[in-house]
Amino acid sequence: MLHGTASAEQENQSRELKRGQLSLFKEVLMTRIAPLDPQTTIGQAKHLFDGVQGKLGAVPNLIRVLGNAPAALKGYLSFSAALADGGFSPKVREQLALTVAETNRCAYCLSAHSFLGGKLGLTQQELVDARKATAADQRTEAILKLAQGIVVRRGVLESTELKQARQAGLTDGEIVETVAHVALNTFSNYINHIAGTVIDFPEVSLTSGCAASSCACG
């Protein structure tokens, strides 16, 4: 329980409820969130799954998990589609996803985006660099550093960070679009944390330990 958010009375209430319904919780939430099977899914979710299948050649477990909530599935796919039409290249979008996934410690997302980035032609070195918010290209690195700062400081940037982004040539539109990429990836990172999504890509593990300056785990 998050300290200081509920009164003692509410905590007692919660404990009472817990006793009665613990077994139910175990079934409903402790198994986390089960992915839907596209073979047996019907209706709107099926239609949206088919769209993903057409684009990626598979329906990743993250999308199958999202299938449990029509608004979330539709929201995620429309968010993702909007940014796919945006100003950043497909490679930079994958690099951004890797920066945010590493900062938020999401192994599912690291695995997925290392695979997708590799398919787009990012080298092994570029994939590893992106996780540390670095890139050979200076402008790309500025985008990644900005994204990392936004995640770690929850949008409240240090005065130098915005200046550095602009000095590297990022426009106002690109800065806003970077925030949108942080939001999209925060969405998938948090879903995977909560759902315990099983990794269905070649597995990439998190770097052990983390530096307080670049990691959001503290």
Place this chain on the structure above:
Amino acid sequence: MQFPIHTKETAPDASRATLATTEKKYGFLPNLYGVLAESPAAVQAYAGINKALEQSALSPVEQQVVTLVISAANNCTYCVGAHSTVAKMVRMPEDVLDALRTQRPLSDRKLNALRTVVLSILHHRGWVPEDDLEFFAAAGYEQRHLLDVLTIVALKTLSNYTNHIAHTPLDPQFAAQAWKAHTATGG
């Protein structure tokens, strides 16, 4: 350096249709949309999630509870001002709105469970302890509600952080609900 706040006349071409639809929906164009419009992809993303949430399993009042808890925890003065106005439009009870604006627990048990899980998601950056998930489920919420909460977290991450960076001024239409942070939370 000021970020531009667009109208549907000044925005990049690819943002204009979204701004026109938004203006029609609210009767004016909130400054946040004007800022987002500099990136057609970002404004489209924001509008797209909002549209998807029309299908949410959470009621309009519950959606505004989630939105206000996130925005207050992130100290987003613009978003709390704007969404307090929306909360009144969807008839959120006054005492609930007041508690949300002063960042206090809610007397309604179910809404408080909603508030608690949202704070936990933010505080733990998605690594929600099992106790908190149990508390949420005990109030009668299901997995689809949790996924919808995360959808709103994504939406508000975009708006809260954009407003932090752009220092978006509150629109006069929201001025009656202007908000100042009471305590520093989140972080």
